Each structure stands twice: as structure tokens, then as C-alpha cells.
Amino acid sequence: MRQLSELDASFLYLESVTAPMHIGGVYLFDARDRDEPLAFSTFVAYLQSRLHVIPLFRQTLREIPLRLGLPYWVDDTEFNLDRHLAYVSLGGQGEQDTLRGLAARILEEPLKRDRPLWHITFVDGFRYDPDDPASTGFALIIKLHHAAIDAFSGEEIIGKLLEYSPDPSPISPPQPWEPGPAPSEERVYLQTGVNLVRKPFQIANLAINAAEATARGLIQKHLHKLPLPFPLFSAPHSPFNRQITANRKIISTTVSLARLKAIKASLGDVTLNDVVLGLCAETLRRYMENCNADVTRSLVAMTPISVRSKSLRRSTGNQMSAMLLNLATDEADPAKRIKKIHWNAVASEPYQEAIAADRLTELLPTNLLALSARLYSELQIAQRYQPVFNVPITNVPGPQVPLYLQGAKLKSQYNTAPLFDSMGLVIVAVSYQGSLTVNFTLCPDVVPGGESLGPLLQESLTSIESAAAELPSDRQITETHNEPQPTLTEDALTLIEGILKKTVQRFRG
Structure with a gap:
């Protein structure tokens, strides 16, 4: 088990x-x-x-x-x-x-x-x-x-x-395999009881980690003048954040990794992942302009980050951390935008390392976790409030050597990710043998004209190359940050923080 x-x-x-x-x-x-x-x-x-x-x-x-x-x-x-x-x-x-x-x-x-x-x-x-x-x-x-x-x-x-x-x-004969015996009802109930007893200690442990992350974030803010993370539900409404249907469409387009690496070299202090995010951001901005959507507020992406190298707890399952990242789509210059994306990613780093995504769900008992997930969809919560983020973007490094199946060469691959309520578009970029394939999984009832995303991405790459050639590589992108105003979310988090502190003190006592 x-x-x-x-x-x-x-x-x-x-x-x-x-x-x-x-x-x-x-x-x-x-x-x-x-x-x-x-x-x-x-x-x-x-x-x-x-x-x-x-x-x-x-x-x-x-x-x-x-x-x-x-x-x-x-x-x-x-x-x-x-x-x-x-x-x-x-x-x-x-x-x-x-x-x-x-x-x-x-x-x-x-x-x-x-x-x-x-x-x-x-x-x-x-x-x-x-x-x-x-x-x-x-x-x-x-x-x-x-x-x-x-x-x-x-x-x-x-x-x-x-x-x-x-x-x-x-092709060798299949290796002998004997399934392990199914767990008895007694074993299942016993394990359930152990988990229920362990839950308060998990809550206390999460509270301690959250407090440590908060303290570390405040210290980083004062020492390096870094901004606080995005308040929840601050992402703007966009054409991608509406209730989905069961219909799906896959749009894929491939670009050369060499072109992306040349942009990285031209811009200087950015990563290849920043360039990929900038390419996606420029594509989304162009699509929104074609739809006459508001581009004055920047889209927010959720970027999963593997922590497999840091936490080898199991060989499969979800071992991720997640970061909310401002895509700077309100910036018209695509080369400057990549610089800003890099700055935003660096500014957010202390927070994405603080608590991995799988720990953020440990506070709720299992039945409430299931209920909250179901109610999120059935009550259309995402339709009534601003989204936490606008689009998930995952960049997965793949093998750069050819793969085969019984002598047949793998030429290319398309990868998709699940959609859920209020998220009508997901982007997955996978590299293989010197190329990067950008895959758009979308609900056509939410993202009409999605087939234009492929050509728009190719146009975006050309535009970024031209802008990067004109932008000095040592140009620094400076940011100004207004003092954040208190929000309902912050008030709620302050209340929860007080409850958690009392819980921690009670367990330590």
C-alpha cells in the first residue's frame, strides 16, 4: 500500500x-x-x-x-x-x-x-x-x-x-509478476485511525513552516526591497478564465532551441525558461489584442517547478512547487518583457521555495478537501471572483538525443494538461532533440479561434528576435512598487495566522 x-x-x-x-x-x-x-x-x-x-x-x-x-x-x-x-x-x-x-x-x-x-x-x-x-x-x-x-x-x-x-x-518474455495481497478491511480502518491521530501534528508542522516562510519573506523584503507575493485573487479577468465544457482542442507548434538560446545570449542576464515564458506571454498578448481584450493589466501565470531532486520521497506522484509569476503582458516591448519576467521570477524565489505545493493541501481533512474541490467547481466560485492566476505554463526539459520504439524513430510529441473550471487554456512546452514544442490545450468554447495561437507564436518569436537585437544586453529593468493596500484576503489570512499561532503554542505547551 x-x-x-x-x-x-x-x-x-x-x-x-x-x-x-x-x-x-x-x-x-x-x-x-x-x-x-x-x-x-x-x-x-x-x-x-x-x-x-x-x-x-x-x-x-x-x-x-x-x-x-x-x-x-x-x-x-x-x-x-x-x-x-x-x-x-x-x-x-x-x-x-x-x-x-x-x-x-x-x-x-x-x-x-x-x-x-x-x-x-x-x-x-x-x-x-x-x-x-x-x-x-x-x-x-x-x-x-x-x-x-x-x-x-x-x-x-x-x-x-x-x-x-x-x-x-x-522482445523478451514478460517478467513474472505476482500482485501483492489486497489490504484487509481491518488494515484499512487501522490505517485510517492512525492518519486521523496524525492530522493535528501535520497541522502544527504546517503552521510552523508557514510562520518560518513568512518571517523569511519579511526579512528578504527589508534587506533586498523585494515585493510581497501576489495577493490571492488579484489576477485580472481574461478571455481564458471562464467555465469550460467537455470539448478539447490541441494546438502545437515547434521552434528551434537554437533561436531561443540566441535570444537568451542577446538579452544577457536571463534564463532559457524566461525566454520560453516571454514567448508564451507575447503570444497571449497578441491573441488578446485580436479579441479586443484588455491588455493594460498583466496576466499572471502559475508555473509548476519540479522538486524531485530535492525530495526523492517516491518515484512517481506529484512532487512540485508552484510559483505565481507576473507575465508583464502590459509591457509592449517583448524583449523588455523577458527582462521583467526574469526580475519577477527572482523576486518570487524566496516564496516558491518556502512551502511546496503538496504541503498547501495538508491543512484540510480528506473529506473537506474533497468537498472543497467539488464545491469550487459546482458553485462556480471561479466565475464569481477574480482568478488566482490566468494560465498554467509548464516547461519540461526533454531528451536531446533521439528515442526509438523497435527501430521506429520518435519524430515529435504533443503534450496536454488537464483543464478545470475557469481555466480554459493550459500551455505545456517540451523540448526534444534541439526543438521546443509549445502545446496549447484549450476548450474551444472558451478560447475561440484557438488555431491562431500556433501562427501567433511563430510571429511572436520573430518579433522577440528583432526587439532583442535592439535592446542593450546590460540594460536593467527597474520596477516601482506602490505600498500594497489591505485586502479582504489579507485580513482573512491574518485571522488564520492568529489561529495557527495559538494552535502551535498549545501543542508546544
Whole structure:
């Protein structure tokens, strides 16, 4: 038994018919170097031989009665690989637009909870290059639930499934596997009781960490004149923050990493991640201008940051910290904007390191965590108040060497992330073999004309290159910050802080 964290479980509680909480991937393979096309039966045999390297593929959820505790991952005693695979043939004529449309329809469907939370669709007869009849290959459409992985561990799993050699390795027989015995009812109730006893100590521990983070932030503010973090619900309303439907669309476009690195070198003291965020910000600003939306207030992004290297508590699950980042979309110059994004990221660093995202959910009992997640959606809280942030943007570094599956080369990949109420657009950027693919997962009922995002991103890159060439690399971006005014949120947080301090003192006493 391996228990989910509060953060992992929150993705289960947020899931609904219109908001499936799985991460998706579309992987395009060119099989021209194979002697014959890769048969679906060969892929099934290959996958069977690799199941032992990914234990979560044979683990299912075990819920706690009355949600008095978080669910557990347990071995699926009735695991059947056929329940996780599907076959689709495009007849050798399928192209990338057709594939993306098929993937969008598949990714709209939630994963079934009565089995391990993953699914792979093998798409046969796909042609990577429509002008080259010899480029016929196949594609994989993969769904992995966000309760089991984050975007960073998802890339690790794909790396374990694929090969680094163009020469097909012999497919070995599957390794013997015996599922662990299902936990007894007595064990489940016993563990639930232990968790309930442990909860007050978790609350006290979180309060101590929060107090330490607050103190450290105040010291940093006075020593380095850094601004306080964004108050909650201060992000502006935008065209992306409306109630979503079940419809999905995937828009992807690829740029050269060399061009992004050249911009980084031209601007000086910025990171490659700053350039990627600046590219996304310029694209969003152009889209908003085309929609006649207000661009005088800057969009706020939520950028997940992997803490896997800092916290190796488990091999999968969500091991992230999150940072709210001002994208400076109110700045017209795209090169200056990247400088400001870098400054904003540096200013926010002490706060994003203070408490990881999975600790922010530990304060609520499990049943209240589930209830609050459900009420957030059903009561349309995001429609009634300003959003905490406008768009999530994840930049995942991928392998820079080619990957293969039985001699078929992985040419490119599209990655998607789940949408939820008030978040009609999510951006995931993944690098592979010298290129960066920027993927827009969107709800077309919320983001109309989303197909323009691809061309807008290419235009944005050219515009940034021109602006960066004209901007001196040593130019410093200075910021002025008005004294923050008290808000209802700050008053509420002050009240909670007082309650937490009293709780800590009581436990220490």
C-alpha cells in the first residue's frame, strides 16, 4: 500500500465529466527504417516486456470509507493489459491534423476508476510527412492520470518505455509478476485511525513552516526591497478564465532551441525558461489584442517547478512547487518583457521555495478537501471572483538525443494538461532533440479561434528576435512598487495566522 498525497488526491476530487484530470501525450513515430510496419501485436508484446519498469501501470486505487483518509495505490489483482489498449487505423493516409483531432476526442474521455489509471491508443497508418509516402509510421496517444504523475515524472516514464538505439532490441518474455495481497478491511480502518491521530501534528508542522516562510519573506523584503507575493485573487479577468465544457482542442507548434538560446545570449542576464515564458506571454498578448481584450493589466501565470531532486520521497506522484509569476503582458516591448519576467521570477524565489505545493493541501481533512474541490467547481466560485492566476505554463526539459520504439524513430510529441473550471487554456512546452514544442490545450468554447495561437507564436518569436537585437544586453529593468493596500484576503489570512499561532503554542505547551 502506498498512500496518495493530498496534492495527488486533489486531482481525483477535482475531476468531473467536463474536466478529466489526466495528462496526455501524442507521440509520432517514423517507421521508414524498419523492414516492415510495426504490427499492433508486436507493440503489445513489447509493452508487456516493459511493464516491470513502471509499477504504477499495475496499481489501482483503494478508497477509504467515508473518505476519512486519502486513497492508496494497491496492486491490481485483476490486471488485464487489454483493458488499457485500443487500436485505430488511419489507412495510411492520416496526417498530423487528423491525428490531433482524434487525440482531442480521446483525451476528452475520463479514465475509468476501476482499473489502473492509464490508457494507450495505438494509431496505425499514420504518415509523418504528407509529401513522402515512405514516412508511414504510427502514433501513440497516452493518457496518465494526474493523481499518479506530474508532467516531469510523465517524461521519465516515457523515457523508460522507449529505447535509445535505432536497432530493435529482442522482445523478451514478460517478467513474472505476482500482485501483492489486497489490504484487509481491518488494515484499512487501522490505517485510517492512525492518519486521523496524525492530522493535528501535520497541522502544527504546517503552521510552523508557514510562520518560518513568512518571517523569511519579511526579512528578504527589508534587506533586498523585494515585493510581497501576489495577493490571492488579484489576477485580472481574461478571455481564458471562464467555465469550460467537455470539448478539447490541441494546438502545437515547434521552434528551434537554437533561436531561443540566441535570444537568451542577446538579452544577457536571463534564463532559457524566461525566454520560453516571454514567448508564451507575447503570444497571449497578441491573441488578446485580436479579441479586443484588455491588455493594460498583466496576466499572471502559475508555473509548476519540479522538486524531485530535492525530495526523492517516491518515484512517481506529484512532487512540485508552484510559483505565481507576473507575465508583464502590459509591457509592449517583448524583449523588455523577458527582462521583467526574469526580475519577477527572482523576486518570487524566496516564496516558491518556502512551502511546496503538496504541503498547501495538508491543512484540510480528506473529506473537506474533497468537498472543497467539488464545491469550487459546482458553485462556480471561479466565475464569481477574480482568478488566482490566468494560465498554467509548464516547461519540461526533454531528451536531446533521439528515442526509438523497435527501430521506429520518435519524430515529435504533443503534450496536454488537464483543464478545470475557469481555466480554459493550459500551455505545456517540451523540448526534444534541439526543438521546443509549445502545446496549447484549450476548450474551444472558451478560447475561440484557438488555431491562431500556433501562427501567433511563430510571429511572436520573430518579433522577440528583432526587439532583442535592439535592446542593450546590460540594460536593467527597474520596477516601482506602490505600498500594497489591505485586502479582504489579507485580513482573512491574518485571522488564520492568529489561529495557527495559538494552535502551535498549545501543542508546544
